[in-house]
Amino acid sequence: MHSIKDTLTAATGLAVTFHHSFFDEYGATKVVLGYAHHGMVSAAHWIAKCATPYILKAIGRHPSYKVKVDLFLIS
Secondary structure (H helix, E strand, O other), X not given: OOOXXXXXXXXXXXXXXXXXXXXXXXXXXXXXXXXXXXXXXXXXXXXXXXHHHHHHHHHHHOOOOOOOOOOOOOO
């Protein structure tokens, strides 16, 4: 079920800037900058906010595990 706000966000196709910081395999900070659909950026932030505590808890329980994030950049 979608709210009126969700429907209007999707219909307008509003593009917003976003950035994402991460460390590469050498420990250097990298930043990805770009534009994306407002709803997609909001959804990504919400998922990260909800998932992060669980990921951190799992890493604490299994310190030998590693988390790998792959970025697929489309140019």
